[in-house]
Amino acid sequence: MSSWWRDAVIYQVYIRSFADGNGDGVGDVAGLRSRLPYLAALGVDALWLNPWYASPQVDAGYDVSDYRRLDPLFGTLEDAKALIADAHAHGLRLILDIVPNHTSDQHPWFQEALTAAPGSPARSRYHFRPGRGVDGSEPPTDWPSIFGGPAWTRTVEADGKPGDWFLHLFAPEQPDLNWTNPEVRAEFESILRFWLDLGVDGFRIDVAHGLTKDPAFPDVASTSTGMLDGVAADHPYFDRDETLAIYEGWRRVADSYEGERVFVAEAWVADASRVARYLTPTRLHTAFNFGLLSCPWDATALRTEIEATLGVLAAVGAPATWVLSNHDVLRHATRYGRAQTSLADARRLYGTPVDHALGERRARAAMQLINALPGGTYVYQGEELGLPEVEDLPPEAWQDPSRHHGGHDGPVRDGCRVPLPWSGDAAPFGFSPAGATAAPWLPQPAEWKNRTAAAEEQDPHSTLSHYRALLRIRREWLRRGLGDGTPLEWLAAPSGVLAFRRGEVLYYANLSEAPVALPAGYRVLIGSEAVEGAVLGVDVAVWLVAE
Ligand code: GLC
Numbered sequence: 001m002s003s004w005w006r007d008a009v010i011y012q013v014y015i016r017s018f019a020d021g022n023g024d025g026v027g028d029v030a031g032l033r034s035r036l037p038y039l040a041a042l043g044v045d046a047l048w049l050n051p052w053y054a055s056p057q058v059d060a061g062y063d064v065s066d067y068r069r070l071d072p073l074f075g076t077l078e079d080a081k082a083l084i085a086d087a088h089a090h091g092l093r094l095i096l097d098i099v100p101n102h103t104s105d106q107h108p109w110f111q112e113a114l115t116a117a118p119g120s121p122a123r124s125r126y127h128f129r130p131g132r133g134v135d136g137s138e139p140p141t142d143w144p145s146i147f148g149g150p151a152w153t154r155t156v157e158a159d160g161k162p163g164d165w166f167l168h169l170f171a172p173e174q175p176d177l178n179w180t181n182p183e184v185r186a187e188f189e190s191i192l193r194f195w196l197d198l199g200v201d202g203f204r205i206d207v208a209h210g211l212t213k214d215p216a217f218p219d220v221a222s223t224s225t226g227m228l229d230g231v232a233a234d235h236p237y238f239d240r241d242e243t244l245a246i247y248e249g250w251r252r253v254a255d256s257y258e259g260e261r262v263f264v265a266e267a268w269v270a271d272a273s274r275v276a277r278y279l280t281p282t283r284l285h286t287a288f289n290f291g292l293l294s295c296p297w298d299a300t301a302l303r304t305e306i307e308a309t310l311g312v313l314a315a316v317g318a319p320a321t322w323v324l325s326n327h328d329v330l331r332h333a334t335r336y337g338r339a340q341t342s343l344a345d346a347r348r349l350y351g352t353p354v355d356h357a358l359g360e361r362r363a364r365a366a367m368q369l370i371n372a373l374p375g376g377t378y379v380y381q382g383e384e385l386g387l388p389e390v391e392d393l394p395p396e397a398w399q400d401p402s403r404h405h406g407g408h409d410g411p412v413r414d415g416c417r418v419p420l421p422w423s424g425d426a427a428p429f430g431f432s433p434a435g436a437t438a439a440p441w442l443p444q445p446a447e448w449k450n451r452t453a454a455a456e457e458q459d460p461h462s463t464l465s466h467y468r469a470l471l472r473i474r475r476e477w478l479r480r481g482l483g484d485g486t487p488l489e490w491l492a493a494p495s496g497v498l499a500f501r502r503g504e505v506l507y508y509a510n511l512s513e514a515p516v517a518l519p520a521g522y523r524v525l526i527g528s529e530a531v532e533g534a535v536l537g538v539d540v541a542v543w544l545v546a547e
Pocket of ligand 1 (some may be wrong): 062327
């Protein structure tokens with residue numbers, strides 16, 4: 001019997017933008033609980049919730065000040081317990097987001113460290129180091145922050161004089177923890193147990209390739225501040241061998257619980273072979289396979305990426321977990337709506353004209369692709385509605401901290417985080433209840449009246465209707481072709497056509513510039529669009545079975 005997580009469809013709930021129960025313009029647990037029937041009807045197997053812990057919200061909750069409490073913005077611990085029970089009652093597993101690379105600067109540990117003396121045990125939970133130069137006024141290394149600017153900030157000592165510097169790979173309000181400190185290791189295993197005891201089914205590990213740093217603190221001499229580009233081996237702070245041992249401890253914790261409690265790593269590493277290192281049987285269960293995010297909409301490129309991923313994961317016995325979008329990257333319905341469709345191009349082309357209809361058509365064919373591949377899939381809230389990136393948010397609405405820190409002139413991450421449209425003709429489109437006291441925390445475009453869940457439910461040709469049908473059929477064929485287990489066999493096909501077989505189910509997608517004929521003797525189980533005759537239109541995908 002195959003394990004649930006080897007081919008689960010996991011819905012990413014970006015909680016602050018999912019559904020607002022109390023009318024303050026920010027999504028919360030009450031809102032999420034009220035929408036569980038929608039998620040169950042969608043046909044997903046599990047939910048991954050972005051961080052809901054107590055936080056100053058400098059980086060939308062990725063700056064945690066208390067890992068055992070909910071931020072009042074989202075609810076209480078009682079609400080969390082009720083959600084876990086409700087989700088399970090709806091047949092949905094629940095995965096939390098654990099943030100081990102850094103805490104908030106408001107975390108009691110960091111506050112204690114700031115007032116403690118250099119070299120004290122309180123400071124050794126983080127990375128405090130003297131600066132360089134005669135008066136220590138230069139950062140200890142040349143490491144850049146992912147959000148721009150240096151990754152070090154200087155402290156002021158008790159006597160008012162400038163003191164040591166502390167490391168923050170992200171915002172200055174997100175100091176990096178020192179994972180060589182046994183207290184840090186023990187604390188995180190205890191946090192895992194706290195939530196596992198409450199019944200959660202697993203964790204997404206934030207910046208899972210971070211955590212340990214080269215103790216020699218060498219310069220990195222890099223001009224790239226991006227984490228999303230993937231890093232090469234032997235890097236001073238990403239993807240280091242010592243990090244893997246931490247997860248062996250975490251795996252022992254998870255395995256000591258009933259049911260299959262699992263991990264998914266967010267590891268932006270050089271390639272799939274580096275990802276596989278995290279996924280041996282004594283380490284983590286899964287990691288996001290981000291390869292398709294950077295892959296152009298091209299049959300050869302997609303096939304190459306898929307083969308590479310499946311090849312290296314098979315060697316360690318781990319399933320793939322396919323991802324097209326998340327809360328950090330441009331929504332793929334927009335990425336695919338331009339001629340150049342890799343993630344790097346998407347950043348360069350931000351705000352340039354986009355063909356939304358084309359992007360949505362390809363997004364449906366891509367969704368049908370990943371759900372036909374071996375392994376599991378992720379769906380980022382709103383993907384099921386075909387939502388585009390909102391690229392014209394007014395600057396005064398921007399919230400993402402990456403915009404604050406010099407060095408970044410690219411797009412900010414707010415455009416994929418706009419609150420979901422549920423119903424109605426005008427903002428807040430059912431995101432907040434009637435009589436809400438505040439507008440949604442990011443403004444929703446007026447055109448979204450055609451993109452609400454309610455509107456798409458009424459339309460049998462909508463992306464929502466397609467996605468629901470897709471997941472229903474995927475479940476019917478699960479482990480009889482689709483999902484985990486059945487090998488993928490590439491089929492001969494005309495140039496620009498992606499074609500493979502999974503047991504009895506065939507996948508065909510036409511990425512060429514002209515319609516192509518489908519093989520004879522098969523019927524269409526589902527198409528990303530209506531298919532007429534035996535002809536597959538451009539940017540359309542089908543699942544076929546023998547007639
Ligand atoms: C991860 C999160 C991102 C966050 C960063 C720092 O990449 O997905 O949203 O800003 O880590 O925690």
